[in-house]
Amino acid sequence: MIERMHIVWLTGIFIAALAAPVQAAIDFSDYHTPAEIDTLMNDLAAAHPGLAQVSTIGTSHDGNPIKALKISDNVATDEPDEGDVLFVALHHAREWVSAEMGLYLAEQILTQYASDADLQADVDNLEIWIIPVVNPDGYAYTASPGGYRYWRKNRRDNGDGTFGVDLNRNWGYEWGLASGSSGTTSDDVYRGPAPFSEPEVAAVRTFAEGLDNLKTMLTYHTFSELFLRPWGYTTADAPGEETLRQLVLRSISEIQAVHGHTYSEVIGYTSSGETTDWFWGAHRISAFTPELRPDYAWIADRLDDLGCNDSPPSGHPDCALGGLIGFSPTPDQILPTLEENYPAARALIHDAGDRELWMKDYPADTGDEPSAVWTGTSWSHAFWVSPDITTVPVTLDQGATVDLNVHIRNNSGQARNGVRLDIYFTDPRISLEFPNPDATLIASETSINVPPGGRTVTVPWTVPVGTNSWGERHWCVGAIVMHEDDMPLTTEAQRSSNVAIRNFNTTETVVSTNLIVAATNFLDVDAELIVSVDDPLPGWQVVVPPVPKPVNGGRASSIERKAQLLDARGRLLRPGETIYLPVRVVPPDTATAGDKAAVTVHGGLLPLVAGEREAVGNGFTYEVVVP
Amino acid sequence: MSEQLASAKLCAFLFAALACMVACKPALEGEPVNLEPNDPRPILSLEVGDSDEAALLVQELDLEPVRMEGSTLYFFENDDQLNRLKELGYELRQQNSYEVFRRVVRIDRTVPEEELRASGIRVINREENYLVVEGSLAKLRALERAGSSMVAVGGHEPRPRQVRITAESMDDVAEIGAMAVDIYSVERADRAKPDRAEQYRDGEIVVLAGAFDYQIDQLTAAGYSVEVFP
Numbered sequence: 001m002i003e004r005m006h007i008v009w010l011t012g013i014f015i016a017a018l019a020a021p022v023q024a025a026i027d028f029s030d031y032h033t034p035a036e037i038d039t040l041m042n043d044l045a046a047a048h049p050g051l052a053q054v055s056t057i058g059t060s061h062d063g064n065p066i067k068a069l070k071i072s073d074n075v076a077t078d079e080p081d082e083g084d085v086l087f088v089a090l091h092h093a094r095e096w097v098s099a100e101m102g103l104y105l106a107e108q109i110l111t112q113y114a115s116d117a118d119l120q121a122d123v124d125n126l127e128i129w130i131i132p133v134v135n136p137d138g139y140a141y142t143a144s145p146g147g148y149r150y151w152r153k154n155r156r157d158n159g160d161g162t163f164g165v166d167l168n169r170n171w172g173y174e175w176g177l178a179s180g181s182s183g184t185t186s187d188d189v190y191r192g193p194a195p196f197s198e199p200e201v202a203a204v205r206t207f208a209e210g211l212d213n214l215k216t217m218l219t220y221h222t223f224s225e226l227f228l229r230p231w232g233y234t235t236a237d238a239p240g241e242e243t244l245r246q247l248v249l250r251s252i253s254e255i256q257a258v259h260g261h262t263y264s265e266v267i268g269y270t271s272s273g274e275t276t277d278w279f280w281g282a283h284r285i286s287a288f289t290p291e292l293r294p295d296y297a298w299i300a301d302r303l304d305d306l307g308c309n310d311s312p313p314s315g316h317p318d319c320a321l322g323g324l325i326g327f328s329p330t331p332d333q334i335l336p337t338l339e340e341n342y343p344a345a346r347a348l349i350h351d352a353g354d355r356e357l358w359m360k361d362y363p364a365d366t367g368d369e370p371s372a373v374w375t376g377t378s379w380s381h382a383f384w385v386s387p388d389i390t391t392v393p394v395t396l397d398q399g400a401t402v403d404l405n406v407h408i409r410n411n412s413g414q415a416r417n418g419v420r421l422d423i424y425f426t427d428p429r430i431s432l433e434f435p436n437p438d439a440t441l442i443a444s445e446t447s448i449n450v451p452p453g454g455r456t457v458t459v460p461w462t463v464p465v466g467t468n469s470w471g472e473r474h475w476c477v478g479a480i481v482m483h484e485d486d487m488p489l490t491t492e493a494q495r496s497s498n499v500a501i502r503n504f505n506t507t508e509t510v511v512s513t514n515l516i517v518a519a520t521n522f523l524d525v526d527a528e529l530i531v532s533v534d535d536p537l538p539g540w541q542v543v544v545p546p547v548p549k550p551v552n553g554g555r556a557s558s559i560e561r562k563a564q565l566l567d568a569r570g571r572l573l574r575p576g577e578t579i580y581l582p583v584r585v586v587p588p589d590t591a592t593a594g595d596k597a598a599v600t601v602h603g604g605l606l607p608l609v610a611g612e613r614e615a616v617g618n619g620f621t622y623e624v625v626v627p
Numbered sequence: 628m629s630e631q632l633a634s635a636k637l638c639a640f641l642f643a644a645l646a647c648m649v650a651c652k653p654a655l656e657g658e659p660v661n662l663e664p665n666d667p668r669p670i671l672s673l674e675v676g677d678s679d680e681a682a683l684l685v686q687e688l689d690l691e692p693v694r695m696e697g698s699t700l701y702f703f704e705n706d707d708q709l710n711r712l713k714e715l716g717y718e719l720r721q722q723n724s725y726e727v728f729r730r731v732v733r734i735d736r737t738v739p740e741e742e743l744r745a746s747g748i749r750v751i752n753r754e755e756n757y758l759v760v761e762g763s764l765a766k767l768r769a770l771e772r773a774g775s776s777m778v779a780v781g782g783h784e785p786r787p788r789q790v791r792i793t794a795e796s797m798d799d800v801a802e803i804g805a806m807a808v809d810i811y812s813v814e815r816a817d818r819a820k821p822d823r824a825e826q827y828r829d830g831e832i833v834v835l836a837g838a839f840d841y842q843i844d845q846l847t848a849a850g851y852s853v854e855v856f857p
Contacts (some may be wrong), residue, residue: 148786152809159665160761161731161780175678176695182807183696186731186751186761186785188837189807194692194700195682224812235801268797268813269804273678296814296833313857322789322856323811323835525679556716558676564715565680565687610682 026107028338030331031096034139037132040103041069048110051075051123057131058203061156064136066203069106071128079127080212083369085352087345088131088204089220091167091275093138093151094327097292097337098220102132104338105345119346122353129211134200135167150324154200156192158185165192168221169271170201172610173278174233174524180270191273196610208279209612213369215352216286216489218345219275223326225263226291227251227344230280233272238280239522240491242422242435243480247286247351247487251344258340261293281524282607283614284433286489290344293337294329302330351487356412357419357450358497359388359479365497367411372494374615378532378602383493384428384618386500389477396463396506398473404442404461406479406500409454419448420482421457425475427468428503429578430519430529430603431617433491434478442477463506470516470580473506474620492616503620515583515622517601521573523616526559526608528570530615531581534600536624539588542599545581562608570606587626595626655757657778660732662764662771664724669704673717688712693727701727725765731785732767733757734777746770752785752840759785787837789856792846794832799851806845809837 025047026040045052053075056065072082087105089098109128112119133139137155141147153164162185169181172195176183181191196202208214229244231237238244245265252263279287294302302325307314318325329337361371361383372381388407396402406423410416424439426432443459467473478501480488488498519529533542556564559572571579585599599622604615670693675681681700684690688708693701701722712719735757740750748762748770759780762770771777787809794800800813812835838846838853846853 160729161660162784172678172682175682179805183694184749184761184807185729186839187807188787188809193694194685195678196685197692266797268800269810270801271804296812296835299812299835320789320856322791324789324837326811326835558680561676561715561717562680562683565683608683609679610686 025111026103028100028104028335031100031334032103033143034133034136037099037103038067041067041106041132044106044110045069048113051113052106052110057207058199060135060137060200061154061198062137062140064140066131066134066136066200068207069102069130069132071106071109071123071130072126073124078212081368082125082127082213083352084127084129084211084214085349086129086131086208086211086214086217087220088134088217088275090133090135090139091219092221093135093142093153094149094324095220095222095292096139096142096327097222097329097334099132099139100334101220101292101338101341102130105342106130106132108342108346109349118350122349125353125355126349127211128349129207131204131207134204136200138164150321150327152188153190154198156198158190160185162186164190165198166190167198167201168219168275169273170196170198171205171273171275171278172196173273173281175273177233177270177272180233180272180274189271195273205278205611214283214285215369215495216288216348217276217279218288218290218348220290220292220341222292223294223329224267224291225261225293225295226267226289227255227263227265228267228276228289228291229265230276230287232274232277232289233270235270237437239433239436240280240284243488243491244280244286246482247348247489248288250347250484250487251288251290254343254347255340258343259336261295261340263290267291282609282611284490284492284495284616288348290341292341293333294326296326298329298333299323299326347485347487348489350485351489354486355497356410357416357481357483357486358409358411359386359407359481359500360409361386361493361497361500363387367409367497369497370495371497374604374617377530377604378534379494379604379617379619381494382534382600382602382619382621384476384501384503385621386479386493386502388500389479389502391461391504396504398463398506399465401460401462403458404477405456405458406481407454407456408448408450408481410450410452413452415452416450416483416485417447418483419450421445421448422480422482423459423461424478425461425464426478427470427518428474428476428618428620430517430531430619431522431527431605432476432478432501432520433522433616434480434493434499434501435491436522439478468518470518472516474503474622475506476501476503476620493618501618505623515585515599515601515624517581517583517603517620518578519571519573519581519603519605519617520578521575521605523605523607524575526562526575527573527605528563528568528608529573529579529617530570530604530606532602533583534602536585536597536599539590540597540599541586543584543586545583559608566608566613568606568608572608573605585624587624591626593626597624598622599624655733655735655776655778657733657783658781660730660767660771660777660779662730662768664728664764666703666724666728670701670722670724670727671704672699672701672720672722673712674698675700723765725768726763728764729761730764730767731759731761731780732777733780733783734760734770734775737775738770738773743770750841752788759783785839787839788843790836790838790843790846791854791856792834792836792838793852793854794834795830796832800832800834802849803834803836803846803851806838806842808834808842808846811835811837
């Protein structure tokens with residue numbers, strides 16, 4: 001009987017152990033010191049040796065290490081074909097909850113890996129990087145007895161009696177604008193003496209640029225309960241606004257579902273030289289700034305609780321903190337903040353690791369991202385010929401209404417409901433992305449059910465009458481597929497399997513042997529354009545004219561000096577500038593009227609900026625007919 | 628009697644004057660300010676089109692920047708770079724280190740703020756017995772020669788006041804942000820808790836921020852209501 005009781009008891013324990021949720025090992029009931037965060041990162045790596053690894057990505061002004069925790073299967077091996085996701089925190093020293101967020105993310109991913117098959121698949125398909133403390137010097141200063149708990153900047157000695165640069169105003173994209181940062185060293189938003197002047201920022205930049213395939217990044221801040229997207233430096237919409245906004249809205253919804261806190265998407269003022277602008281502006285990597293708890297109401301309640309608004313006021317010392325009190329929410333706020341922000345981060349990880357809903361960029365595309373890379377002179381694949389975007393009839397007459405078919409592939413093994421598909425057309429231009437402000441919406445279908453394997457969505461498209469903006473009957477159709485479990489993380493077709501493009505000629509395409517190639521600089525920075533052409537059929541020749549140099553009216557202009565500094569040889573384009581290049585096709589002598597050849601033109605736009613210069617752009621494939 | 632009275636009055640005046648000297652101008656305590664350039668190397672400047680160009684100069688030519696002000700990049704002269712910079716078409720200007728390097732110091736209140744501002748000194752904060760100001764070495768040396776007493780900020784680096792600013796629109800918030808005020812939180816009245824909404828006027832926006840006195844002056848001059856947390 002006793003033995004039987006033991007068996008039942010032990011079985012009960014075993015079952016209870018199986019049923020129990022995975023227990024978090026880290027105690028988030030209070031803030032951790034900088035030393036504790038270091039130790040806990042090492043402990044996590046030691047407890048998950050096959051999955052987690054700590055490395056140092058750089059050092060701070062004072063020589064403190066900036067550490068990153070990598071999470072992936074085969075963690076000790078660099079797997080270039082896997083996507084990367086980056087989380088950073090504590091740019092600002094006083095924003096302690098953000099560092100806790102980094103730790104919490106790491107712990108959740110590592111402890112749930114074994115029991116959560118979806119997470120396991122994502123982690124196995126990705127390299128996840130978490131940098132909980134970008135600003136170790138500032139953090140140490142806020143936590144040291146002789147320091148100041150509400151310090152924001154790093155601890156650069158400015159040499160004038162003041163210390164510190166605002167690390168979230170030191171990034172190089174649109175750095176130095178008078179609006180949203182300061183050139184005054186004592187100001188809390190001091191931008192530093194030059195872009196990327198701070199070793200902490202330079203270290204994260206170099207690290208991020210060294211990643212093989214970075215797909216998205218989050219930079220945690222406090223406070224105000226916001227989920228922000230680029231741009232920071234201007235109130236204008238960023239390119240790809242709709243894509244970014246959908247990601248923000250989903251994130252806000254994920255956060256709200258946990259404890260009911262509704263984060264806002266608007267901050268109302270500008271901040272130049274900030275992190276997410278650089279990631280999106282320089283690299284079209286989606287980047288977001290969650291501003292964690294508390295909100296204003298909590299601060300007002302807290303000041304009430306402390307008697308600050310009593311008559312007479314209580315005189316509690318914290319009353320003088322005013323809004324600063326939001327940077328030190330009571331410890332009971334830590335865990336709920338982390339809990340509510342985890343699902344939004346998890347969803348972005350899933351987007352990055354997922355290949356469930358997708359479209360081919362070229363016939364042999366297997367869904368890998370990127371589907372094409374810039375080789376220095378051309379794209380590795382013509383990714384503007386998606387076989388998943390077709391028309392019936394194939395031949396397009398201007399003004400005719402045709403069936404435009406977009407085939408959405410579904411590798412998930414189960415039906416996906418509520419899929420959204422946006423389809424646009426526009427003039428085909430090198431450095432085109434979808435969505436973009438110049439594109440015309442053909443259709444937006446929001447409740448598509450896609451069975452396992454896939455589904456073709458058909459919408460009517462009235463082929464434009466007349467010519468595009470440079471006189472050709474040549475159009476580009478772009479399709480973006482979105483689902484709450486599978487969102488595009490960029491606007492560039494070659495880097496997202498959720499985005500596909502195809503260029504079309506209408507029947508009245510002039511069958512001359514002269515083509516016009518257009519290129520627009522959609523970036524907000526100066527760039528050089530490189531154009532190349534694939535060899536057509538034997539005997540055919542294609543002549544790309546020498547790249548015209550801008551007229552030099554005496555002293556070199558800024559864009560010319562940048563080009564010289566970088567030894568850039570391409571055509572220089574200022575932001576928003578469009579050029580048209582006439583390309584001449586010479587058929588062989590033996591060609592007769594009606595002979596055809598495909599001519600594929602590649603275009604890459606390389607920004608004239610410091611750091612890694614990543615090409616954006618695409619190309620066109622013309623069918624040339626001998627007149 | 629009148630002589631005695633006159634003598635007594637003189638004594639009283641001298642006593643009052645002495646008392647005033649002690650009370651009105653207490654000696655500032657702190658480390659003396661070093662008003663020599665931070666670095667003996669000569670400084671040049673050049674004009675750039677934007678910050679990307681500045682970053683490229685640093686990256687490609689190893690230019691060592693001192694700071695960038697508007698479109699002017701100040702940097703330490705390095706013979707190895709001069710020819711290349713000239714080839715690129717830059718007009719290089721020799722700079723006076725005493726004008727380029729700046730200090731933030733505590734200074735007595737002998738010179739009226741208006742005069743300080745007029746001479747290019749920025750008054751960052753006003754404290755009871757002194758001002759925290761920022762200026763070039765040249766301007767601070769001139770002040771010192773004129774008799775102003777100044778000490779290094781040392782461990783008393785100026786900190787922003789904690790303020791609650793009332794705005795009427797998001798355009799106002801953008802303007803406040805453009806003053807380089809460190810904004811922590813922007814709250815619309817209609818997002819406040821219901822039991823707190825009555826504290827606001829319709830459409831009113833509360834901005835919690837850190838602002839130095841010079842920024843508070845700007846905010847007030849622009850018509851904003853600024854409440855400093857006591």
